[in-house]
Every structure is written in structure tokens, then in C-alpha cells.
Amino acid sequence: MIYMDNSATSPIKEEVFNAMIPYLKEEFGNPSTFYTLGRNAKKAVEEARENIAKLINADTKEIIFTSGGTESDNMAIKGVALKFEDKGKHIITTEIEHPAVLRTCEFLESRGFELSYLPVNENGIISTEDLKNAIREDTILISVMHANNEIGTIQPIEEVGKIAKENNILFHCDAVQSVGKIPVDVKEANIDLLSISSHKIYGPKGVGVLFIKKGLKLELLIHGGGQENGLRSGTENVPGIVGFGKAAELAYEHLDENIAKLKQLRDSLIEKILERIPESYLNGDRENRLPNNANFRFSSIEGEGLILRLDAEGINGATGSACSSKSLKASYVLSALGLEDEEIHGSLRLSLGTENNMKDVDVVVDAIAKVVGELREMSPLWDNKNNVSLELDESKFTDSNN
Template sequence: MYMDNSATTPVNPEVLKEMEPFYKEEFGNASTLYSLGRESKKALNLARERVANLINAEPEEIKFTSGGTESDNWAIKGIAFQKRNKGKHIITSVIEHPAVKNTCKWLEKLGYEITYLPIQENGIINIEDLKKAIRDDTILISIMHANNEIGTIQPITEIGKIAKENNIIFHVDAVQSVGKIPLDVKKSNIDLLSISSHKIYGPKGIGALYIKKGVRPEVLIHGGGQENNQRSGTENIPGIAGFGKACQIANDNLEENTRKLTKIRNKIIKGVLSQVDEAYLNGDPEKRLPNNVNFRFSAIEGESLVLMLDAKGIEASTGSACSSQSLEPSYVLTSLGLEPVNVHGSLRLSLGVENTLEDADKVINDIINVVNTLRSMSPLWNSKNGKSDLSIAGDEEYGLSK
């Protein structure tokens, strides 16, 4: 039972079918003039339209990249370099994805000043903090739409209005939100928006940067002049075709999938919180992605919880896949004001369209059993509850002697 869709998703069979011809008979370079090349060019243009339709953009405003990380880098570095004569101040938040956070850290070495807005206890920035942070030399605001760990949704329409009023470029990392909740770049006054294919049942290694007409981030990749001289490199036509199809499917099923996943999400949250002592939900209970659940449990290690759930056939994570190899506590969760000891007991479930309400029943029961098992072996939990040693586990079931 796969429940780590925020890390990546399987390729939809319809997407795979869309891609296959471009690996075989229709393998032409889109920059060539003969028929093979023209067929690839058609696929390129169709995909551009499909991506644009998902976010209410114009096709020519979509520039294909290798994924969300490149899109974030291009947006932030591109504006930082292009606007450097106006100012070197950028505003972002403390819970951005590493693709944004580490890009900003790199720019600090070049003399740029970055304001990292704090988040409130519910995982959402305070708009008043944003207003206070704006300066005469502020050139860019970069705030993610939805957080990859706790799923909280930021008020991007309100942020976009503030950015426009102050003549500041607004970039949104929408990798986790596109295709899961409605997003309108025009309504929200977004200038730049990052998208990734593999989060919405498309192939890995392909993404896009929406660039509003009139916005001209500095070019970072030079070469043959593809993507209207803004991002050179021979186009990955199979990936682009698959990405476009994934966007079309997501667009066609957005409302239905949102309703379905919200029901499953809420069932899991209610079931676990009502039946497990000292279990808590991280992030806002309402203003969150329909497929995101992020718990923390006192007195257990998240890694052990993930491994034991895996043994029961449930694949989940303790946080972002991009930082799961780190032993450091999640900076997203510590930004909520949580102590590191509590952060280590976190579990992220990110649902997919294949999950069902029946799956929720199994997940709830297995989480209850695994948490109880881990706590029965936890000196911290046992001392907290007046039990002197590990003998309460007692059973050979846990490999312990009395």
C-alpha cells in the first residue's frame, strides 16, 4: 500500500502510452524541419497547452525544465541576477523546499540579503510579517503554495496582491500543489511558478517554469536556443509528452480526486487521533493538501515506525524524501516550535488516487498496533507511565526475556 506520493508517484498507464511513440518511431529532434521533427514539435506544443490549461496560463508562458529543482533555481537566480541593479533583497519562508532554501543560501554568499519569514503554529506565514519585511530594495518574494512535509497551504492570492502592489516579482513553488488543488496564476498575480511532472503521475526528469509575459529572468543554460532562447538543450520529447498528458488527466479529474482524497485523509486523521494517546497532527487541520497527513507520536522514533509499517505493507515516510537521509530533525517541524525530541516521532502519509477508504481502515489499525509495540519497548514511554523497565513487553513476540 503506497502512501508516499509526495515523494513521487507511479507513471499513469495513459501517460506511458502517450510517451512510447517518441522513444520509437517518432523519435525526431523538434528543431529539425523534416516530418519526424515536425511530429515532435507538435507533441511539444500540445504538451505546452496542456500544462498551461492546468494553471490558467498561456502556452508560450510555459518553459520546460528538468524538474522542480531546476525551475526553482532558474526562477530565483534568474530574477536575482536580472534585478541586481535594483536591489539584492529577497523574501522567502523558513519552511521552503531545499531547492528554494539552499538556492537562497547560495545567493547570500554573493551578497544578497534574504529574509526568512517564520511560520505560525499552524504552518502558515503571517501576512503582517510579509508586509513588514518588504523594503525598497526587495526584488523577489518566493513562497511555496503547499508544503511538502506538513501539506499546509499558503495564502498565495493574498501574497500575490501584496507583491503586485509593491512592484515585486512573485515566485511560487507549486510542485506539491499543482494537479491536487485549484491554481490560477492570473487570479493570484503569480509571475513565476515551478511545476514537476513526477508528483502528478508523470515521468521523472521533466518539469516546467511558468514565466509570465513581460517577466525575463536571466538565462542560466546557454546553448542552441531552445525554449525561445531561454532554456537551451534538446527537448526531452517523450518526457514532455508524458508530462502534458499527466497535466490533462489531473485537470480532468481535479474535483473528483480532491473530494475522494479529502475523505480518506480525514478518516485517517480522526481514527488515529481518537485511538492513540499523545498523537498529534502537524500543520493546519483544514488548510492543507487533500492527500497529506503528518502525525507526531510521543516517545517513539519515526524511522522505526516507518520500517515496521513497511513490514506490514504500508510505504510511508518521516518527512521529505529530499532530506530523509539526514539525521537532523526536520527543519519544517522545528519551525512549528516543536522540540527535536518530538520531531523525531513524525510520520508523513501522502495519499494517491489509488488509495481507498478501506485502505484507511488498515492504515489506522496498523499505526495503532505499531505505535503500541514501539512504546512497549520504549524506556521513555514506560517511565513516563510508571513502568520501571522493558519487562512489560515481556513476550517472546518482541524478542525480550523476562
């Protein structure tokens, strides 16, 4: 099997798994207790917090553990909205945010909040001028993702953070796809709230982080025993947190080399696909994208058929976001780029991991070329398109006087 769907989830690294084992077995204490088992668990949680804080240049007290990116997004957006609704009920986000952000914003709209959804250009990047123009006196929050989960394009979050700070507006950034893959500095980007997920960086599922800038108070969504500085009650998932911390430590140590390796694989994959397969196109910005992301579209085929055929070849890819892959609707992200439904349905997202190599790239390119060719042979759309082309070519040799 060749796995190229790391944007959906990544495999746990061996070092991460080994770090978790003691806290699944003998070190099973509750961090809120005061005897040795509890103190050991508490120490492990705090060490993980330090590793994650270091990865994004934050203070350890600003790291709040959650169940994952979705909870972090909800906690940030709802927490700000409910805490500051007396100051304003206007929120700005983008058309291509993750469903965890968009569905949360829709919920708030149903409760009387007003949302502005920024459009993106053909490469999936917002205009900072659009952002400036969308700001109102009652704007309390700007939520812009760092890198898109489908097309991998990177937003200008440093500029967004600067604009937010200048206008005294809180800035939330969904960085689930970017943290651990490219540099993220919450101080440099003036970020007030940042969402992260463990399983996107070779850690376990079911654990995430919300960075909350020191001094910022949110409305609580979960009430209970007051864990996580009183911001997120509930007994901590110690094995998951330990695994997340180890994954963050590895990501920090190997960030530069991983970026270099993945960029080389990604660029080779893109070049070979576009060169070898007729009417294949890259979705998203060619350069300003995650080092591991390549999103293609192929004329006259269905992406679902492509995914199933590639699976039979032992290759795992995706048509879009794993959180919305059960829907047969056209990707709203690709639609926001201005693509038609027919173009969108022939899309394929490949997201490389550190375990991939150049041999994997060559095998995947061969398989995609083969499968796309087979699907096009069965496609009336491709057949009609070729017939039209032949008719046009033959007309060049037809005597216009006959």
C-alpha cells in the same frame, strides 16, 4: 503494498505511460529538426505545453520545460536575482520552503544578497503582516511556496501576490506540491514565476515546468541552442514532456472528483489515527491543507523505526521531505512550528493518491496502531512516562498525614 508517499513521487498512470511509448520508440525525432519526425515531436511538445498552461490558466508561451522542480526553483530565483541585482539585492522567502529554494537562497547570500526568512505560526502558515513589514526599497523578489511538502499546509498566495503587485515586486511560487491537486490560477494570484514537477501528478520523473509571466526577462542559467524560447537551452525530453502533458490533462479533467475523494480518505485517516492511538497529534493546519496530506507525530517513538516497521508491513510512508530524508536531523519544517526535537523525531507523513481507497486507510490505521504499540513497549521514554503517570495516580490515594 499500500503506497502512501505521493508527496515524494507518484506512480505513472497507465494513460500517461501509453502516451509516452511512441516517443520512446518510432517517434524519436528531435523537435528542432524540420523533417517529419522532428515536426511530429515538436507538435507533441506543443500539445503538452497547452495542457499544462490550461491547468494553471497560463498562456502556452509562458510555459518553459525544465528537468524538474529543483531546476525550476533555481532558474526562477537565480534568474531574477542576477537580472535585477542592480535594482536591489533583497529577497523574501519563508523558513519552511523546499530545500531547492532554501539552498538557492543560501547560495545567493554567499554572493552578497540579503534574505529575509518569514516565520510561520504553529500550523505552518505565514503572516501577511510579517511579509509587509519585511519589504524594503531594495526587495526584488518574494518566493513563497503554495503548499508545504511535509505538512501540506496551504499559504495565502493570493494575498501574497496582491502585496507583491502593489509593491512592484516579483512573486515566485513553488507549486510543486499543489498543481494538479488543488486549483492554481497564476493570473488570479498575480504570480510571475511558478515551479511545477511532473512526477508529483502521476507523470514521469525528470521533467518540470517554470511558468514565466509574459514580458519578464531572466538571466539565463543554461546556454546553448536556444530551445524553449531561448530561456532554457538543451534538446527537449520529448517522451517526458508528452507524459507530463497527459498527466496535466488528466489532472485538469478529474480535479474536483480527486479533491473530493482524497479529502474523504484524508479526513478518515486523521480521525481514526487520532482517536485510536494515545498521544498522537496532527502536524499542520487541520483544514487548510492539501487534500491528500496527513502528517502525524507520536510520543516516545522514533520516526525512522516506524517507517521501517511499516515497510515490513507493506506500507510506504515518510518522516518528511524525500529530498532530505537521508538526514537524521530534526525536520526544519516541524521545528519552525515550535515543536521540540523529541516530538519531531516521532513524525510520520502519509500522502494519499488517487489509487488509494477506504480499505487502504483501515489497513494502514491498524498497522500504525500495532507498530506504534510495539515501539512504545521497547521505548524507555514511554515506560518512564507511564511510570510517572502511575506514581501521580497512586498519590491521589495516599494519606497526606502519613
